[in-house]
Structures are given as C-alpha cells and as structure tokens.
Amino acid sequence: RHPKQEIAVVPKEDEKGLMRPKAFIVLKPGYEPSEELAKQIQDYAKKSIASYKYPRWIEFITELPKTTTGKIQRYKLHG
Numbered sequence: 001r002h003p004k005q006e007i008a009v010v011p012k013e014d015e016k017g018l019m020r021p022k023a024f025i026v027l028k029p030g031y032e033p034s035e036e037l038a039k040q041i042q043d044y045a046k047k048s049i050a051s052y053k054y055p056r057w058i059e060f061i062t063e064l065p066k067t068t069t070g071k072i073q074r075y076k077l078h079g
Contacts, residue, residue, distance in 0.1 A: 003031040004041070008064050008072045012057060023055035024077050026063055033060035 012022040038058040045054040065076040
C-alpha cells in the first residue's frame with residue numbers, strides 16, 4: 001500500500017537559480033508525515049522516473065486546493 005493519496009508538483013527555484021520539482025502530498029489515513037517518509041518517497045521516485053524529475057522538496061499537507069470541479073489549483077501552491 002502506497003502512503004500518498006494525492007500529489008501535486010510545482011516548480012521551485014533552488015540555490016543555483018534552477019527550477020526543480022517540489023511535491024505537495026496528501027497522505028492516506030494512517031500515515032504520518034516525517035522526514036523518513038519524505039526520503040522514502042524521494043528514493044522511490046528516483047527509481048521510477050528520470051533522476052532530474054524527482055521532487056527535491058516534499059511538503060505534506062492535509063488537502064490540495066481545488067476548483068469546484070475538482071481540478072488542482074497549482075498556482076495556489078508555493079514552490
């Protein structure tokens with residue numbers, strides 16, 4: 001069973017001025033946010049997608065901002 005329920009990824013500028021992925025994750029019930037869980041998710045992503053696409057930062061939130069039709073409003077998430 002995977003711990004994430006929903007995820008949204010937005011760009012965030014790193015210390016070198018490059019835009020890198022930042023993930024906002026809503027966890028399934030029974031999972032608690034932690035640095036260890038964030039690291040596990042990053043490691044899983046590194047194995048599953050191209051290395052430059054994995055999220056450099058992970059922020060756990062309780063819900064994603066959405067429109068009335070259910071579309072994620074990424075512009076409300078700050079990288």
